[in-house]
Every structure is written in structure tokens, then in C-alpha cells.
Amino acid sequence: MNRRHRALVPALIRVVGPLLRAPRSAMLPGVLPGVLLGGLLLGAALLGGCAGSSASRTAPGSTTGAAQDLSGPVRMRHVALFSSGVAYFEQGGTVPEGGVSTLSFTTGELDDALKSLILEDSSGRIASIEYPSTLPLQHLLRDSTVDLSGQPSLAALLDQLRGTRLSLVWHGATLEGTILNVEVHSEVGITGATTIRHETLSLLQDGRSRQVPLTEIEQVRFLDAPVQDSLAHALMTIRSARSDQRRTVSVHTSADGPQQVRIGYVTAAPMWKSSYRLVLAPDAAAPAHLQGWAIVENQSDEDWLHVALSLVSGRPQSFIERLSQPLLVQRPQVDPVIYASLRPQSHAGAERQAQLLSAADRNGLGPTAGMMRRAGGRKRGAALAKHFQFSGEPMDLTRSIAVALHSDTLADRTSYTLDDISIPHDRSALLPFVNQAIRAEDISIYTSAAGLTHPLRGVLLTNTSAANLGQGPVAVFDQGGWLGDAQLPDLPAHDHRLLSYAIDLPITVRIEAQDPVARTTAWSLAGGVLSVTQQITSTAIYRIDHATSGPRTLILEIPRVVGWTLSDMPPAFEQTPEVTRFRIVLDGRSQSTSFTVHGRCVGYQQFTLSRLDAAAMLDLETTGHLPQALLGLLDQIARLRRDIADGEHRQATVVAGLSAYAADQQRVRHILPVLATDRPLAQRLDRRLSADETEIEIRQAALRALTSEREMLQKRLDHLLNTVGAALEAQ
Numbered sequence: 055m056n057r058r059h060r061a062l063v064p065a066l067i068r069v070v071g072p073l074l075r076a077p078r079s080a081m082l083p084g085v086l087p088g089v090l091l092g093g094l095l096l097g098a099a100l101l102g103g104c105a106g107s108s109a110s111r112t113a114p115g116s117t118t119g120a121a122q123d124l125s126g127p128v129r130m131r132h133v134a135l136f137s138s139g140v141a142y143f144e145q146g147g148t149v150p151e152g153g154v155s156t157l158s159f160t161t162g163e164l165d166d167a168l169k170s171l172i173l174e175d176s177s178g179r180i181a182s183i184e185y186p187s188t189l190p191l192q193h194l195l196r197d198s199t200v201d202l203s204g205q206p207s208l209a210a211l212l213d214q215l216r217g218t219r220l221s222l223v224w225h226g227a228t229l230e231g232t233i234l235n236v237e238v239h240s241e242v243g244i245t246g247a248t249t250i251r252h253e254t255l256s257l258l259q260d261g262r263s264r265q266v267p268l269t270e271i272e273q274v275r276f277l278d279a280p281v282q283d284s285l286a287h288a289l290m291t292i293r294s295a296r297s298d299q300r301r302t303v304s305v306h307t308s309a310d311g312p313q314q315v316r317i318g319y320v321t322a323a324p325m326w327k328s329s330y331r332l333v334l335a336p337d338a339a340a341p342a343h344l345q346g347w348a349i350v351e352n353q354s355d356e357d358w359l360h361v362a363l364s365l366v367s368g369r370p371q372s373f374i375e376r377l378s379q380p381l382l383v384q385r386p387q388v389d390p391v392i393y394a395s396l397r398p399q400s401h402a403g404a405e406r407q408a409q410l411l412s413a414a415d416r417n418g419l420g421p422t423a424g425m426m427r428r429a430g431g432r433k434r435g436a437a438l439a440k441h442f443q444f445s446g447e448p449m450d451l452t453r454s455i456a457v458a459l460h461s462d463t464l465a466d467r468t469s470y471t472l473d474d475i476s477i478p479h480d481r482s483a484l485l486p487f488v489n490q491a492i493r494a495e496d497i498s499i500y501t502s503a504a505g506l507t508h509p510l511r512g513v514l515l516t517n518t519s520a521a522n523l524g525q526g527p528v529a530v531f532d533q534g535g536w537l538g539d540a541q542l543p544d545l546p547a548h549d550h551r552l553l554s555y556a557i558d559l560p561i562t563v564r565i566e567a568q569d570p571v572a573r574t575t576a577w578s579l580a581g582g583v584l585s586v587t588q589q590i591t592s593t594a595i596y597r598i599d600h601a602t603s604g605p606r607t608l609i610l611e612i613p614r615v616v617g618w619t620l621s622d623m624p625p626a627f628e629q630t631p632e633v634t635r636f637r638i639v640l641d642g643r644s645q646s647t648s649f650t651v652h653g654r655c656v657g658y659q660q661f662t663l664s665r666l667d668a669a670a671m672l673d674l675e676t677t678g679h680l681p682q683a684l685l686g687l688l689d690q691i692a693r694l695r696r697d698i699a700d701g702e703h704r705q706a707t708v709v710a711g712l713s714a715y716a717a718d719q720q721r722v723r724h725i726l727p728v729l730a731t732d733r734p735l736a737q738r739l740d741r742r743l744s745a746d747e748t749e750i751e752i753r754q755a756a757l758r759a760l761t762s763e764r765e766m767l768q769k770r771l772d773h774l775l776n777t778v779g780a781a782l783e784a785q
Contacts, residue, residue, distance in 0.1 A: 591652065
């Protein structure tokens, strides 16, 4: 089968799938419409392919390039697993004359199959496609005489069956009668924190009503046969809906003689996962070797025997739509028009529903030209061998597996296809899909935001192949054994990623951050507001101590901060939305290296002159680059503001004293009439009132002086604020 054409299967599904969703009955009778049949024949041509077009990419021993052999019964022939949680299944085989091909689905799988089903018959004719149709359970229960939808309680069940005769056992006695109703009343508990609910059945016996608490009823039996039958039918419906988990789709052919059919559909399936083994070469100039293994799970009810298995690493969009359940349109209820009581009609506008489609975009790093070769040789193998040894010679992972597959890469996905794969149902398999040389540069990575003292040991991995690599864990090895684990994100062809797998203990990084320095670069004065533009610079020195045996490349990641830019720096290696990366080559001869980072930020401040205080003046004086004339005027304003504040404080002190004297005088005047018989005490209080009055007069005079002084200072401040612009120009 032509792999380039096989990649068009999802596109064909998107074209043909909506045609199968057209409103119709559960059976598609007769010959399929011409447009659908034309689409299926086109799909057969695309999926069938030709032997010559794909022979160059067919693995040895594979029969994919030849016409597909559909001899034998209908069985699974091709499985395409996507990394988005769906799979394309294709079954094919020979159906005898008048035969039927059956497919078994769960309810959820049937919805997907109805959305994506594609068919091909060697005669070009499909008679019909049938599947069982059932109404929703709630709808079936509501149509029953006994409505069990919504899980009704005994009280609710008896209340909906009013007028029904029943027999019940209460305290050992048997009572028969007709259900009148169920009464519910509540009472507050003894503590008042709880409410007790009482449900009582009103039973009509010989024209008299008898009250029976529901909690005391031991047994209930309905005497009306129709009610018994309806209750049994409703319970049978619930049991059938719970047990009938699978639905069968039957494909009927109408041609004479045996026919070869192919049936394809898309349903939910476990996404395939990838894991990698990266083997680093002892020579820094030699390429590394990458091994990729796919973890595949067959959670279906059918064994995959000798199928063609495709692993697709794209992210196609998929959704669930309930197509297998009949949709019952809610119709409005129209009452007969009575002209004597005709009411004005209100017609609401149609409600529009918007479907929001979210697309996940990948944020990757672009390829970098002039990739530096690994600095120095890799000698970790001998050192690690002392602590981690294989028995005998280490395994040569570059020759341990043979990958018999062919791959196709489109703009947004890569497909790996393995032929003759067998996986029983409810089993998983680990299948190789990558075995190639790859460029990996030995580096160390330091991120200051991580808060570590040591950088991380890693590689700069470049995908030199033409196929995209999906995300997955990477076990890193070299000649000495296992080095650590890394996590590979999605890596497009010819792109690169940084992978870290261990802490690089021989290298230590210390950060010496200096206090930010602010410098005024511009200012303006308008409306009594001083606007100042400041440039804030910050410097950090990275002290790098290393005890490596040879040269080493360190990738230094500087976090990007909103509003800050790096200045006076060497060219960056690359930049991401979070960090800026710099390459630092550590010389094996020296044991210490420093790297200085300069940051710059432009800030803006506004000062209201009428509220200028000493702290604001200190900020303005320390930023520098303000004219001395402006600073002098601002200093005068600040001094006047300080004097006014001191005067207001003294005024408040005097006013508080006057209030105290006034309160004391009021108290004395209140008790003087009572002391008419105690003349000595009354005379002493009278003298106290006279002394207090003298003190009040003194304080009132001081308050008037303070008020006059404050008003004079305020006038000077107002005049200075109103003329500060002209005064500054005059100086």
C-alpha cells in the first residue's frame, strides 16, 4: 500500500464521515447515494495504492507495496494509532454471496464509527448498513405507566400511583385499600439543629382514610395487574439497558458471488507512547545513536494478527457526538385558541450556539546555524565503569535491534508503519520504530531560576532525520553504562532541543548580584506634577568554578523579566519566551571563569509638588541628572511642607489642651449648685474656674498665632507652586 496515500485516510474520513451523519433511519437501505459511493471508490483508489510507487520505501520482506491480499474471512488488517487518543481500524476479507459483515461496538465506539465509517466493495455496491436503535433509557421509563426515571423514592412511587389498590403488611397485620396520597410533614428536632421528615401513606378502606407511616411498612404488593406488569416491564428495561453494552453493525452486500470488502472506521483507543535510548559516542566528533521504542496497547476485543500497524505522531482533532441515539426534538405545546381569552404572543429570537475550537500549538526552538562541535572528548565511560559495570563486554545498542518499517512525514505529522504485527487483545507490546545516528553535543546547562549550585549535565540533541520525533522519556547511555534519564519534547525534523539527565557536580556556579542603580534621563513639569523618567541598571556576575579534565561548553540560561532587556552583552546562542541562552566555553586549563550580565529597565515616577516630602526629595537627589535650580526649588517646597506640617501638629496640641480645660470647667459648673452648704469647697472650685479661664485665654492666643503662621506659610507655598515654572525658567 502506498504510504503517502495512506496518510490521506484521516482527510478521507473527514470528507465521507459527515455524509454518514445525514438525518435518516438507523438503516441505510438500497444502494448508497452516488456521491458517497464516489467517495468510497476514491478512497479505495487512494488506500489501494500501486506497487511501483512505494517499493522504494518498503522494508525487506514487507508486502505493503503490493495489492492487499483480502482472501479469507473478514478480520483486522490495518491499525493506525494516533497520539491524540484515537485509532483508525481497517478490516477486510472475502464475504460469500449474500453474506453479511458484522462489527461489534460499545455505545461510545458506535458513535465514533457512525461518524467515520468508510467502506469498499469489489463490486462497488453496498446494499445496506444496519445497527440496533434504542431510545434513551429515561425516555423509555417516562413512557411507562410506572415512571422509574430519576430513581424515585417509595413515597414518590406511591404518590404517582394514587387510586391504585395495594396490600401492605404493617406491624404484622395485612391491610388492603386504595392509595389516597402520601403526606409529608417536617418537625424540628430536640436540639433545634436538625429537621425530622415524616412520610405517611393515606390508605382508603371502606370509605375511611387510614394513616400508615412509610418507615413502618414491612411489605407492599400492588393488586392491580396492569400496575404489576408495568412495574416489571420498567425494571426489565433498566436491566436490559445495563447489560446490553455492545451494539452490532451489519454490512450487507447485494452482488452475485463472493465479494472482497474493506471497512474502515475511527474510534477511541489508548494513545501510543514512545521511549528512547540515546547512546553517546566516546569520540566527541562522532554522532550519537538513538533508539526509539513504541509502547502499543491492544484494549479492543479482537486479536491483532499479522496486521499492518501505523504509529502516527500528529495531533488530529477528534470529538464525540452522540449519533447512535435517536434525537427527539422537543416540540412546543399549543393550546386551542379561545378567542374570548386571547393573549398577546411573545416570539423570542433564535438562540445561536457557538462552537469554540481550541488548537494546541507547539512552542519550539528554531534550528541554529553553525552548530558548535562538542568541546573535548568524553571520558566518562572509564570513570563510571568503576561504579557501574556490565557483566562481560558492554552491549552494543547500535546493533541490537533491526527496525523493519517505512515512514512518511507530512507538514504536521509523521507516520511509522510496521508490517506483520500480532498483539492479542488486552495485551501490550514494545515495538522498535527508530534506530539511527543522531547529532548530540555534550554540554552543561545552568538555569539560575532553578536555585541550584551546580548545572545539569546534558546534550544538545539535533534531529538530523527527516521524521518528527514524538515526546517521551530518554534513557542516556555511553560506553560506561547508564548516565541518567531525560525528557524529550516533540522534536520536529532538523530542529534541536536541550536534554538534561544528571547534575554536573564538577562545576559550581555562584551569582553575585549588585544593587540596582537608578539614573534620571528625562523630566517634565506640568500642572504641579513632576514626571521623571529613570533608567535602572542591574548587574549580576556569575562565578563559575570547574574541575573538569578538559574543555566544557556551558549553556547559561538567563530568565527573561518583563520590562527588562539585556545590554552590553555578547550575542546570545538562542532565546525562548522564558530565558535567553548564552554559550560559555570553559577552558580546561583555568579553574575559574566569570560571566557578567547587565540588565536595563526604564521606569517612570510622578511627584505631586504640593505633597513633596523629605523622602521624595531624597529619591530625586540620589537619581541625579536633575538641574540644580530645580532641586533648589523642590527643596524650598519640601521645607515649607515640613514647616506647615509642624505648625499643624502644634495646633492640634493646643486644641487638645483647650478641649481638656473646657471639659473640666463644665464638670465644675455642674457641681457648684450642689455645694451651697459647703462654702469652703465652693470657694476653692470658684478659684479653680478663674485660673482655668486665664489658661484658656493664653492658649487661645497661642492658637491664633499658630493659625496665622500656618496661613502665611501656606500662602508662600501656594505662590511658589504657582510660579515654580516661571521661576525655573528665570534661573
